[in-house]
Amino acid sequence: MTPSFHALTVRDVRRETDDTVSIAFDVPADLAAAYRFAHGQYLTLRTVIDGAEVRRSYSICAGCDDGELRVAIKRVPGGLFSAYANGNLKPGDRVEVMTPMGRFTVPLDPEAARxxxxxxxxxxxxxxxxxxxxxxxxxxxxxxxxxxxxxxxxxxxxxxxxxxxxxxxxxxxxxxxxxxxxxxxxxxxxxxxxxxxxxxxxxxxxxxxxxxxxxxxxxxxxxxxxxxxxxxxxxxxxxxxxxxxxTGIDPTRAPAPVPHPVVEHSGDAAHITVLLDGKRKEFALPFDGEAILDAAHKAGADLPYSCKSGVCCTCRAKLVEGQVEMAKNYALQPWEVEAGYILTCQSRPLTDRVVVDFDAT
CATH class of the missing domain: 3.40.50.80 (Nucleotide-binding domain of ferredoxin-NADP reductase (FNR) module)
Structure with a gap:
C-alpha cells in the first residue's frame, strides 16, 4: 500500500517527561485498516509552522493490542515540530498523519519461546x-x-x-x-x-x-x-x-552534491521517470543537480518523504533502470541495496535514463 496522509484528530496529549509528550490520535473506522501498524513502526506527521510545511517522523509507542495510535515526541534544540508538539498541540487539533511505515520489527510466533x-x-x-x-x-x-x-x-x-x-x-x-x-x-x-x-x-x-x-x-x-x-x-x-x-545531519538541508564514479552519458541531464500509484512522472535532472526526490517534487510529483537525511526510509523506491549514486544511507539494509532499492532523497543520476518505482515492495 502506498503511504498516504490523512487529517487525524488529536485525542490525548500526555506529558511523559519535562521535554517529552505522547500524542494519541483518533482513527475513523473507515481508516482503521490503513493505520493498522506493526510493532516498531513509525508515523510521519505534517503541519504548517510559520507558513512553511514541516514533516517529521515519530515512532509509535503503543503496543499492537493497546487499541490506540500513539507516538512520543521529545523536544530537541532547534526542533520546529518537536517544540510545536510539546508546547502547542492539544486534544481536538487536526494533524496530517501518514499511514504507518518502517521495518524495525520482526514476525512473532505465539508458540515460540525466544x-x-x-x-x-x-x-x-x-x-x-x-x-x-x-x-x-x-x-x-x-x-x-x-x-x-x-x-x-x-x-x-x-x-x-x-x-x-x-x-x-x-x-x-x-x-x-x-x-x-x-x-x-x-x-x-x-x-x-x-x-x-x-x-x-x-x-x-x-x-x-x-x-x-x-x-x-x-x-x-x-x-x-x-x-x-x-x-x-x-x-x-x-x-x-x-x-x-x-546522525548529526541537518534535516532541513538538501544533501550536497558528492563525487561519484565516472559513468558514460550523452548530455548534461538525465531523463528521470518516477512511478507511483500506477502513474508516471517524467522530467529532466542535471547530473550535477539536486536529489531525485527534490527534483520530482518540483516537477509536481507528490512523493512520500520525511527526514531527507537518509535515515527514515520513507522515500525508499526501487531502481528499475539506470544507475544512481546515494550520498548517504542509514536506513536500507544490505539486501535491499543488492535488490536495487534506493533512498531517493540521497540519490542522483549517473546514467542518461533512470526509472524508480515507488510501487515496488
Missing part, C-alpha cells in the same frame, strides 16, 4: 516500547531484556509504564537502566551504552548465542558500538535490527 534484547537511549525507547509490549502479549513463552540509557532518572521516558510492565511480567521482562549523570543512584548502572558496556552485558546478563533478535535504537555512535561488539561475538547480522535517531 529471548529478545533491546538497547535504547533517550527517545530511542519509543519503538522499543511498542516492540516489547507486543512481544510480551503475543509470545507468552518469550522473554525480553531491555537496557535503557538516559542522563538522569527524571529523563527516563515511560518510566512508570516500564515498571508496571516489569511487575506484570515477572521473570519475562528485565529492565536495566544506565545513567550517565547520576552515578550514585542506587541499583542503577552508570555510564553510557558503549562497546564496553555491550561487552559487559554479553558477559553477565545474556548469552548472545541464545538471543533471537537484537533491537538497537538511539544515536549513531551507540548503534555502531553495539553492532560492532555483537558482530565480533558471532551474532548473525540478520538478527541485529537498528533504528537511527540522530
Amino acid at each position: 529471548t529478545y534484547v533491546a538497547m535504547a537511549a533517550g527517545s530511542g525507547i519509543t519503538p522499543v516500547l511498542s516492540i516489547l509490549k507486543t512481544v510480551l502479549r503475543r509470545e507468552p513463552k518469550s522473554r525480553f531484556i531491555l537496557v535503557y540509557g538516559n542522563r538522569t532518572v527524571d529523563s527516563i521516558i515511560f518510566r512508570e509504564t516500564l515498571e508496571d510492565l516489569k511487575d506484570a511480567h515477572l521473570g519475562r521482562l528485565s529492565i536495566h537502566h544506565v545513567l550517565s549523570r547520576e552515578p550514585d543512584e542506587s541499583g542503577l548502572l552508570t555510564g553510557r551504552i558503549d562497546r564496553a558496556g555491550v561487552a559487559e552485558l554479553c558477559g553477565t546478563l545474556v548469552d548472545p548465542a541464545g538471543v533471537h533478535a537484537w533491537f538497537l535504537c538511539g544515536p549513531q555512535g551507540m548503534i555502531e558500538d553495539a553492532r560492532a561488539e555483537l558482530l565480533d561475538r558471532g551474532v548473525d547480522p540478520h538478527a541485529i535490527h537498528a533504528e537511527l535517531f540522530t
Whole structure:
C-alpha cells in the first residue's frame, strides 16, 4: 500500500517527561485498516509552522493490542515540530498523519519461546516500547531484556509504564537502566551504552548465542558500538535490527552534491521517470543537480518523504533502470541495496535514463 496522509484528530496529549509528550490520535473506522501498524513502526506527521510545511517522523509507542495510535515526541534544540508538539498541540487539533511505515520489527510466533534484547537511549525507547509490549502479549513463552540509557532518572521516558510492565511480567521482562549523570543512584548502572558496556552485558546478563533478535535504537555512535561488539561475538547480522535517531545531519538541508564514479552519458541531464500509484512522472535532472526526490517534487510529483537525511526510509523506491549514486544511507539494509532499492532523497543520476518505482515492495 502506498503511504498516504490523512487529517487525524488529536485525542490525548500526555506529558511523559519535562521535554517529552505522547500524542494519541483518533482513527475513523473507515481508516482503521490503513493505520493498522506493526510493532516498531513509525508515523510521519505534517503541519504548517510559520507558513512553511514541516514533516517529521515519530515512532509509535503503543503496543499492537493497546487499541490506540500513539507516538512520543521529545523536544530537541532547534526542533520546529518537536517544540510545536510539546508546547502547542492539544486534544481536538487536526494533524496530517501518514499511514504507518518502517521495518524495525520482526514476525512473532505465539508458540515460540525466544529471548529478545533491546538497547535504547533517550527517545530511542519509543519503538522499543511498542516492540516489547507486543512481544510480551503475543509470545507468552518469550522473554525480553531491555537496557535503557538516559542522563538522569527524571529523563527516563515511560518510566512508570516500564515498571508496571516489569511487575506484570515477572521473570519475562528485565529492565536495566544506565545513567550517565547520576552515578550514585542506587541499583542503577552508570555510564553510557558503549562497546564496553555491550561487552559487559554479553558477559553477565545474556548469552548472545541464545538471543533471537537484537533491537538497537538511539544515536549513531551507540548503534555502531553495539553492532560492532555483537558482530565480533558471532551474532548473525540478520538478527541485529537498528533504528537511527540522530546522525548529526541537518534535516532541513538538501544533501550536497558528492563525487561519484565516472559513468558514460550523452548530455548534461538525465531523463528521470518516477512511478507511483500506477502513474508516471517524467522530467529532466542535471547530473550535477539536486536529489531525485527534490527534483520530482518540483516537477509536481507528490512523493512520500520525511527526514531527507537518509535515515527514515520513507522515500525508499526501487531502481528499475539506470544507475544512481546515494550520498548517504542509514536506513536500507544490505539486501535491499543488492535488490536495487534506493533512498531517493540521497540519490542522483549517473546514467542518461533512470526509472524508480515507488510501487515496488
